[in-house]
Amino acid sequence: MKKRVMLFVALLACVAVCAFGLAACEESSSSGKHMHDYGTDWEADEEYHWHECQNPGCDQKIADKQAHTDEDGDGKCDVCGYAMAAAAHTHELVYVEERAATCDAEGNIGYYVCESCGKYFSDAAGQSEIADEGSVVIPKSHTLTKVDAAAASCTKEGNIEYYVCESCGKYFSDAAGQNEIVDKESVVLAKTNHTYVDGTCTGCGYTPTVGLEMNVGDDCCYVDGIGSVEDTEIYLPTEYEGLPVKGISTAAFQYCSITSVTIPEGYETISAEAFAGCYNLTKINLPDSVTYVGSDVFKNCGTGVIETEDGVNYVGKWAVSCDASITEANLRSDTVGIAQKAFYNCSALTTVNLPENLKYINESAFSHCKNLSNVVLPTGLLEIGAFAFQGCEAFTEILIPNGVTRIEDYTFSKCTGLKTVDLGSGVEYIGWNAFEYCAMESLTIGDSVKTICKYAFYECSSLKTVMLGSGLEYIMSYAFGQCTSITSFVYNGTKTEWFQITKESGWGVNKNIVSGKNFSGLSAW
Numbered sequence: 001m002k003k004r005v006m007l008f009v010a011l012l013a014c015v016a017v018c019a020f021g022l023a024a025c026e027e028s029s030s031s032g033k034h035m036h037d038y039g040t041d042w043e044a045d046e047e048y049h050w051h052e053c054q055n056p057g058c059d060q061k062i063a064d065k066q067a068h069t070d071e072d073g074d075g076k077c078d079v080c081g082y083a084m085a086a087a088a089h090t091h092e093l094v095y096v097e098e099r100a101a102t103c104d105a106e107g108n109i110g111y112y113v114c115e116s117c118g119k120y121f122s123d124a125a126g127q128s129e130i131a132d133e134g135s136v137v138i139p140k141s142h143t144l145t146k147v148d149a150a151a152a153s154c155t156k157e158g159n160i161e162y163y164v165c166e167s168c169g170k171y172f173s174d175a176a177g178q179n180e181i182v183d184k185e186s187v188v189l190a191k192t193n194h195t196y197v198d199g200t201c202t203g204c205g206y207t208p209t210v211g212l213e214m215n216v217g218d219d220c221c222y223v224d225g226i227g228s229v230e231d232t233e234i235y236l237p238t239e240y241e242g243l244p245v246k247g248i249s250t251a252a253f254q255y256c257s258i259t260s261v262t263i264p265e266g267y268e269t270i271s272a273e274a275f276a277g278c279y280n281l282t283k284i285n286l287p288d289s290v291t292y293v294g295s296d297v298f299k300n301c302g303t304g305v306i307e308t309e310d311g312v313n314y315v316g317k318w319a320v321s322c323d324a325s326i327t328e329a330n331l332r333s334d335t336v337g338i339a340q341k342a343f344y345n346c347s348a349l350t351t352v353n354l355p356e357n358l359k360y361i362n363e364s365a366f367s368h369c370k371n372l373s374n375v376v377l378p379t380g381l382l383e384i385g386a387f388a389f390q391g392c393e394a395f396t397e398i399l400i401p402n403g404v405t406r407i408e409d410y411t412f413s414k415c416t417g418l419k420t421v422d423l424g425s426g427v428e429y430i431g432w433n434a435f436e437y438c439a440m441e442s443l444t445i446g447d448s449v450k451t452i453c454k455y456a457f458y459e460c461s462s463l464k465t466v467m468l469g470s471g472l473e474y475i476m477s478y479a480f481g482q483c484t485s486i487t488s489f490v491y492n493g494t495k496t497e498w499f500q501i502t503k504e505s506g507w508g509v510n511k512n513i514v515s516g517k518n519f520s521g522l523s524a525w
Contacts, residue, residue, distance in 0.1 A: 036053040037053060037055050038051040038053055038054065039052055039054045042081075044068075048065055048067055049080035050064055051064050073089055089117065091116065091121070093112040093114055093115075094112065094115055095112050098110035101138040102167060103140060103141070107137075109138065142170065142177040144175060146161070146163050147159065147162050153191065153203055157188050157190060158189035160187050160189065162181060191265060193239065194206060194264075207235060209231060210229075212234075212237070214241075216240065216241060219243065220244050221239075221243050222248065223248045223252055224252055225249070225252050232260070234261045236263050236264060245266065245267065246266065246267060247267055248271060249271050250274065251274065251276065253275050253278060254277050255277040259283070260281070260282065261275070261281065261285075265288065266287070268290060269291070270294060271297075273294070273295070273299065276301075278300075278301050281301045282301075282304040282305060283305070284305055285316060286318055291360050291383065292340075292362055293318050293320060293337060293340065294362075295340040297320065298320055310326075311326035311329065314335070317334050317335055318337045318339055319331055319338045320339040321341075322343050322346060324348070325348055327351070328349075328351040329343065329351070331352070331353065332355065333357065334355070335358055336360065337362065338360065340362040340363045340364055343369055344367050345368045345369070346372075348371065349372050351373065354377065354378050356380055359381060361384045361388050362383075362385040363385035363387055364388065364390070367388065367392075368390065368392075374394075375395075377398070379403070380403060381404055382403050384400075384406075385408055386410055386411060388411050390413045390415075391413070392412075393416050395412070396418060396419050396420065397419065397422075398420070400424040401426075403426055404426055404427060405428050405429065407423075407429065408431045408434070411431065411435075412435050413437065414436065415438050416437055419438075419439045420440060424446075425446060427446065429449075430449060430452045432454050433458060434456045435460065436457065437460065439462050440460060441485075442466075443457070443463060443465070444469075445467060446471075447469035450474065451473065451474045455478050456476075457480050457483060458478060458483075459483070461485060463480075463485055464485050465486070465488070466486060467492060468490065470493030472493075473501060473502065475502070475504065476504050477505055480507065480508045481506065481509075482509075483509055487512065489513075489514045491515070493516065498514065
């Protein structure tokens with residue numbers, strides 16, 4: 001009996017203690033539910049950290065117990081800040097090889113980096129830390145060579161002083177390579193004029209032939225013929241009566257008995273048949289200033305004037321004619337120009353590969369090459385002559401390089417398979433009948449275009465949509481005549497600008513309207 005009483009008393013005591021603790025925890029809750037009031041400060045020992053309940057009698061209740069961590073290696077717990085026993089860090093070093101700087105990329109010295117902590121060191125043992133990580137970088141740099149200034153003369157160009165990078169080829173005005181010369185041509189000094197005394201240039205000793213027939217214009221002259229000259233070796237003049245000589249007229253020396261001709265720099269035009277039938281002519285030059293070579297200029301000249309390679313005939317850097325039976329023409333890499341009618345009516349020709357150096361395609365150069373497929377025009381091209389690709393029926397697309405500013409008359413006329421035309425960003429003028437009878441369905445005329453001439457897109461019957469650029473100043477009559485599929489034009493300028501354009505009557509198709517980004521629904525007229 002006594003034991004039962006004692007057991008009952010002990011039980012009552014236990015219940016009392018629990019009730020006291022529960023009451024203490026309940027004081028933190030207005031709802032009367034059992035809740036702990038954990039502190040915000042961390043409690044910690046050597047291994048763990050935790051939060052303890054702050055209510056009286058509940059000091060053994062803990063939460064958020066976790067082991068310490070030290071990922072940043074500073075000897076303190078990342079969570080609670082407890083000072084941990086420092087662990088020795090062993091660097092895992094990887095060597096970064098020395099790399100020279102270039103024009104386009106930074107370099108670096110040789111160094112070691114720890115894969116674990118990311119620190120830099122100058123030695124493999126990791127004893128000498130590189131505190132300034134940026135000090136390992138070698139800045140970009142050009143390898144510059146100075147080009148001394150050179151005076152121009154009547155025989156060669158000069159140049160200002162400048163520096164050129166051996167690696168990237170860029171030009172600079174200073175030895176440090178800070179001031180780039182973007183326009184490389186600006187370093188060049190043009191050749192000077194000849195200075196004649198008693199008919200001979202005092203600078204180079206050049207003595208032009210006297211007695212040639214000359215055609216004097218308002219601002220320049222042309223050599224018109226042999227005149228009273230009996231010499232067989234001809235030296236053409238650079239100037240006449242105080243005016244520069246720019247070219248040689250049509251048939252100027254046709255059937256003459258001359259044996260050699262020296263053409264000085266400054267000549268731009270060698271007109272058709274200028275030396276045709278000169279059977280004794282074996283030596284002639286075409287200076288770099290020439291931009292136009294007419295048809296049959298060297299027809300039936302003597303041996304040595306024309307070089308033939310893979311069916312294409314050359315005089316200097318100009319392709320002047322071809323074998324009419326060739327099917328593929330791979331022009332020499334130094335070709336700068338294609339003469340008038342050089343490949344005219346070559347119906348067997350299917351492929352032409354043009355070099356990047358090409359600058360001039362003269363009139364009717366590929367006219368009526370009906371089987372010639374798409375031609376990639378080189379990015380450096382400057383001029384495409386009238387009728388150049390007229391009747392190239394196999395063309396389906398053409399991209400005009402940005403250096404070309406004019407599409408001359410009939411250039412792509414009757415290219416009946418031509419469906420895609422990209423005018424590039426430089427074209428300002430679209431000539432008469434330039435794209436008549438072509439097959440494109442849509443057309444974008446860029447903001448650079450100022451003038452669209454008569455019949456430029458005449459009877460492009462598949463053409464449906466046309467974007468007109470904001471740079472337009474003049475549209476001639478019938479520019480889009482008989483383009484019966486066009487439903488509307490879209491203008492890229494403002495309503496005010498539209499009305500400032502000179503538009504000749506009948507320039508479009510009567511049923512069309514013009515819309516634009518800032519206006520809509522205007523009559524095309």
